[in-house]
Amino acid sequence: MQEKFDLALPGDFTIPRDNSRVQKNMNAIFSQGGEPYMTLVAALTEENKEKFGSPKFTGLHFEVKQFNPSLLSGRLRIKYNMELTFSCSGIINYLNNQHSYWNFKIDKALAVVRFVGDEYGDLRSTADEF
Numbered sequence: 001m002q003e004k005f006d007l008a009l010p011g012d013f014t015i016p017r018d019n020s021r022v023q024k025n026m027n028a029i030f031s032q033g034g035e036p037y038m039t040l041v042a043a044l045t046e047e048n049k050e051k052f053g054s055p056k057f058t059g060l061h062f063e064v065k066q067f068n069p070s071l072l073s074g075r076l077r078i079k080y081n082m083e084l085t086f087s088c089s090g091i092i093n094y095l096n097n098q099h100s101y102w103n104f105k106i107d108k109a110l111a112v113v114r115f116v117g118d119e120y121g122d123l124r125s126t127a128d129e130f
Contacts, residue, residue: 003043003117007036015072015108019064022074026062029113040115044080047100047120053084053093065101072106076115 007029016022030037037060045055059081067074078100084093101118 001046002119003047004115005039005043006112006114007039009106009111009113013111015069015106016067017069019067019074022064022067023062026064026076030060030062032060040078043115043117044078044100047117048082048098050120051084051095053086056083056085057081058083072108074104076102076104078102 010029013025016025030040040060041057044057048055057080059079061079063077063079065075065077080098080100082095082098084095085091086093102115103117104113104115106113
């Protein structure tokens, strides 16, 4: 499985030319409580579905691992803490220092940034067994 989503660029968005500027843009785009933030949380929830429990994400931190200004694409690491609540038993499992990697591409013509997460889940195939 793999999560994907597009986000509209803010009207005052300027094309970044280095990692530090991309870092600032990511922090602004994903400000807590906004629609992009909620879209990201939904994608992280889906990505962590195998862990069962109801997740709550805190301490999201964005780290630009790579950015190519000529292609307007790069790779983002999102670090976070997650609480998994198991409602039937009332147990809460605290998973700190979790992370997720996302590739992104800025499309100036459509005024969007497209995010594609790494593949997750059981990536094995029955063909691997033979």
